[in-house]
Amino acid sequence: MGENGDTEDTGYTFGDTDSIRWRNTWKLLTGGLTEEGRRQYRRDRDLRYAQEDCKRCEKDRDYLLQYSPIIRFLNQKITALGGDLHAGNIRCLTCLDDTGGGFDPEYGILLCANKPVPLEDTLAHEMVHAYDFLRFKADFENINLRHAACTEIRASSLSGECRFWREFWHRGQWKVLNQHQECVRRRATLSVAMRPNCKDDVEAAKIVNEVWDSCFADTRPFDEIYK
Template sequence: MSFEWWRRSMAYKTGFMKKEDVVEYEKDLKDKQVQDECKQCYEYRDWAINYSPIVIFMLQQIKKSGGDVSAKDIVCDVCDEWKGGGYHPELGVLLCQNRIIDKWHLEDTLAHELVHAYDDSKFKVDWLNLKHHACSEIRASSLSGECRIMNQFKRAAIKNFGRGHQECVKRRAVLSVMANPGCKDKEQAEKVVDEVWESCFNDTRPFDQIYK
């Protein structure tokens, strides 16, 4: 931190900054926070690509299935929506730098999006088909590790201990399908998720079992 930034920060926090300088400082502060978030996000991304077993495995499996996802296809940016990331078949993987809590959260988020990329390369998903979308969301939430038991404890989201994983997967899949432009409402999303649930939840490819 430069002396000038430190001086401005102290003046702002202690109320000694001139009124005409406050707006400019707050804009600069926001820009700095965005830059710091961006830098941190890319550091976490690079760590995951190089050291996370599940991310490394998924990148390998995507390549084996005919796809190609590398660091250049995984970008960090600010998101308005309350989500950790997203996948687009033509644009790649988005990591929401302003929603990422730590590198473990990014690992789960990236693994989730890479399951979508795997499904896209192996099964040629039609993302406007609600059943296709629901199936990939079920698999992504189940296989990425984001619904592992410890994450559920952190969120205090477990109602039924024995079925906590399944409840988490279903809840997250419904929310994602609701965001599909072809979905009318929550009731339709729940119906579609229920229709494909058994086959998609039990499909653990490319893993031998659910990653916990």
């Protein structure tokens, strides 16, 4: 809010005409939007293209289920534990928060169709959660934070989302030594910190450190880190 109680000017203009879209895009490219303005821009864009994004996501999902070596392997291991993941319970939706995907034992896997991340990495990440749920019979609704930290470590490590070139080119993480471990630790800590029963990022980091050695070393169902 401004000093007089007015809504803060974010630089973003609401509307759906071609001229308004161009004006907002120009402001985005030239730095004319505040952080809130950029959030509004992304939100409106995601809602406008939700149908197209979901169709593309569903097409890519179906391809991965049929042809991706890591997705096919994980699905075989999940099936062997009594699970059943398929196109009907791996759903593509528009997400209006920072989530890239999610796993729920009752509903299956959520893929955020509007997120610019490799779908294979996201799907593999959530499938590791599904595997861990079936293997440990963990309560994902009221999950113990140590269990949450362990499955987040494993999912980040085994899915491919922390491989060197993804960190180097897309996230600006340019360290060479222990780059994979630092990525896994960072992403697991962020995920644990978002749990409702976690106080803050300090507690999240402490819990990740407590379970790190055993959980990072556990590469099941792979013999080693796949990629």
